[in-house]
Amino acid sequence: MTSFWHDLWCGTNSLAVTFPALYSHTTRPNACVARVLSDPALLLTLRPHLTNAATRELLELHALVSPALSTEESPDIRVLRHNGKVPTSKDHYILSFGSLMDDAFVQEIWHNHSPQNFKFFTWLLHRRRLSTNARLFYCNMRSDGNCPFCSESEDCFHLFLSCPRSKSFWSFLAMDLGSLLPANGMEQLWTVNPIQEHNQRIRATVLTCILWNIWKCRNAKVFRGEDEANGQIARRCFDDLLWSHRCNSPTDRDRIVEWSSFFIRE
Ligand SMILES: [Zn+2]
Numbered sequence: 001m002t003s004f005w006h007d008l009w010c011g012t013n014s015l016a017v018t019f020p021a022l023y024s025h026t027t028r029p030n031a032c033v034a035r036v037l038s039d040p041a042l043l044l045t046l047r048p049h050l051t052n053a054a055t056r057e058l059l060e061l062h063a064l065v066s067p068a069l070s071t072e073e074s075p076d077i078r079v080l081r082h083n084g085k086v087p088t089s090k091d092h093y094i095l096s097f098g099s100l101m102d103d104a105f106v107q108e109i110w111h112n113h114s115p116q117n118f119k120f121f122t123w124l125l126h127r128r129r130l131s132t133n134a135r136l137f138y139c140n141m142r143s144d145g146n147c148p149f150c151s152e153s154e155d156c157f158h159l160f161l162s163c164p165r166s167k168s169f170w171s172f173l174a175m176d177l178g179s180l181l182p183a184n185g186m187e188q189l190w191t192v193n194p195i196q197e198h199n200q201r202i203r204a205t206v207l208t209c210i211l212w213n214i215w216k217c218r219n220a221k222v223f224r225g226e227d228e229a230n231g232q233i234a235r236r237c238f239d240d241l242l243w244s245h246r247c248n249s250p251t252d253r254d255r256i257v258e259w260s261s262f263f264i265r266e
Contacts, residue, residue, distance in 0.1 A: 004036040005029055010065060019061055021053035022046070037069055108190040112204035113247050113256065114212075114240075121215065122208050125156055125186060130215070132159055148221045157182045159218060161189075166214050170194075172230035173210070173263075202255050209240045238263040 002009050005016040005023055016023040023029070028045040036043050042062065050058065080087050087095075103109075109122045124130050133154040137145030147154035149165040160166050161177055170177050175194045189207055197203040213236045220226040241260035247253040 002033045004031045004033045007033070009033055015061070019057040021051060022057040022061060025050055025054050037065065040069055105187055105190065107200060108204045108207075112201050112208060113243050113252065114205050114208045115243060115246075118208050118212050118240075121212055125160070125211065128156055130156060130159075132156060134158075148218065156186055160186060160211055160214055165217070169210075169214060169217070169230050169233055172234065197259075199252070199255060201252060202259065205243070205256060206241070206259050209237050209243075212240065213237050234263040 003014075005026070006014050006029075008014055011018060016029070022044075025046045026044055027047060031043070031045065042065070044058075046054075046058075078087065079085055080091060103126075105126055109126055110119055112119070114122075121130075128135070132145075133142055133147065134145035135155070136142040137153075145153045145155075147158060147163055147165075149163055152158050152163065154163075161170075161180055162182065167177070177194055179192060180188045180194075189211075190204065193203060195203060195206055195210075197206060213233050216236065217228045217233050220228050238260050241256055241263065243256070247256060
């Protein structure tokens with residue numbers, strides 16, 4: 001599918017730019033590389049009676065592309081121009097999105113001690129892609145977007161911060177969310193720091209754990225009709241924080257163990 005004349009496959013300019021006189025003689029300007037190189041004499045499909053400039057360019061072109069003439073035995077290798085290596089998924093991602101600004105919450109979401117699936121959950125939450133009832137309603141997948149615990153619309157902010165159910169759990173943890181405003185989004189949780197933890201990784205780990213377990217409480221209600229008690233949710237937070245064995249840093253590990261005991265205090 002690579003265009004012989006127009007794609008950048010040989011040298012630093014397209015061949016139409018490098019050999020303009022010769023290009024003006026072709027009757028198949030959209031021929032692909034595979035077709036042209038299928039014949040060692042090059043299937044250029046040129047008009048008869050080349051000009052002197054076109055004849056000169058034809059010789060130069062032959063010299064340039066002869067090394068590229070492939071045989072059945074030639075290995076088919078695709079490499080990056082800048083380093084000669086086979087491109088990985090990461091390279092494709094950087095080529096596609098490298099020009100975009102980094103998300104300000106990357107650190108909070110990805111750089112903590114929670115397991116990968118918990119991080120994906122927080123990422124979906126941050127991107128407003130969690131399947132809350134309000135979102136399912138917006139996508140025409142539900143007849144209403146109501147919260148399973150109250151009559152409000154169940155968007156992310158409501159579910160995790162302003163619903164009486166989640167508020168009750170935050171109060172149970174003695175964490176004050178009074179200063180958070182819906183207009184400022186979920187991300188305030190990381191900037192306002194209601195859990196009063198100043199080590200970024202620990203703070204992000206504990207917040208991820210709390211949010212994950214509020215989500216599980218909500219799912220217990222939606223899918224199994226169960227009303228979980230605050231103590232039950234807190235107990236799960238305690239269990240989940242035993243992720244601490246994942247920390248390489250003994251200081252972080254000790255701090256997370258301290259935090260886990262916070263969830264089973266009397
Ligand atoms: Zn609610």
